Amino acid sequence: MQIDWLTVAAQIVNFLVLVWLLQRFLYRPITDAMARREERIESRLSEAKAAREEVEAEASRLREQQRALEDSREEVLGEARQEAAALRDRLEDDIREEMEARRATWQDHLQDEREAFAAQLQERAGRQVIEIVGRVLEDYVGSDLASQLAGTFADRLAGLEAEDRDKLKQAAAHAEGPARVQSSVALKTASRSQITRAIHETVAPEIEVEYAEDADLLVGVRLTIGEQTVDWSATRFLNRLETTLDEVIEGSGRHRPRPAPATD
Known part of the structure; x- marks a missing residue:
């Protein structure tokens, strides 16, 4: 059986071209896509880890705040009782001052009424004088x-x-x-x-x-x-x-x- 070397050479060339094409258009894109996917996965894992650490830190801070609130609850209640007592005293003082002011205003009003009545009498007397003078001049x-x-x-x-x-x-x-x-x-x-x-x-x-x-x-x-x-x-x-x-x-x-x- 005689070997056709030209055909063999053509077959080898075709195989090499096929391998190059597979490497260029199939294998490399697949490997690149897999690499990018792995990078995204790593990035998401890193973000998830950072988020978990942040959540754990926030939870720890909230626990600390809760412990601080529980520790200061009695102190806050004591201050609230003191403020309530001070407010009650201040309201009592305000009511007392308002009553005094109303009594003084009532007395001022009575004085104004008396003075207004006297001024009205003076004005009426003055108007009558002017009217009498006018009538005399008309005559x-x-x-x-x-x-x-x-x-x-x-x-x-x-x-x-x-x-x-x-x-x-x-x-x-x-x-x-x-x-x-x-x-x-x-x-x-x-x-x-x-x-x-x-x-x-x-x-x-x-x-x-x-x-x-x-x-x-x-x-x-x-x-x-x-x-x-x-x-x-x-x-x-x-x-x-x-x-x-x-x-x-x-x-x-x-x-x-x-x-x-x-x-x-």
Whole structure:
């Protein structure tokens, strides 16, 4: 039997190629996968070991804490009893102080009521005085008084302070309407001419002046130019008297002494 060496050589080459292919694409990937698996297993075992040690350490710490709590339980209960006793004493003191404060407040309230009643009587008396003065002045308002009002107004207008006069002049320079003069009684032609002449000489020589009556004015005259107003009347002085009376009553109520709190 004759051996075909070419075929044998081809068979050997094919075998070697097969072995190389198996080594390259089958055996090595399998060994690599097994190695990686072993590494993961080792890593998980290490993590499990570390976790177990951590759990054992935590359990030991909790046991220590439990022993410490049991040892200090009596001490904690003693402190709680002391705090409860201190709280009871403090609440009793607070209740006692609150009762004292309420009693002092009640006494202050009674004092305030008495002083408020006295202040109300003073205020009512003052209001009646102002009302009586107003009625007396109304009774004396007449036609003879109208001419005197015009003369008094002209004198007061001429005697205005420089600052007030400047304000009226500025208002007249920017006013879109006439100057308005209101009086408590109807003014005659001569009185109106006197007032108009005083306004032209003191404030603005060309401004128009119109006249009207105002029942709220009591023995007086009011001049309005734009947003500026000046007036001389008994109403003005009565209002000032009323304001002063209010301030006196308010001040007496604010500054009256408080009674000292009662003590046992």
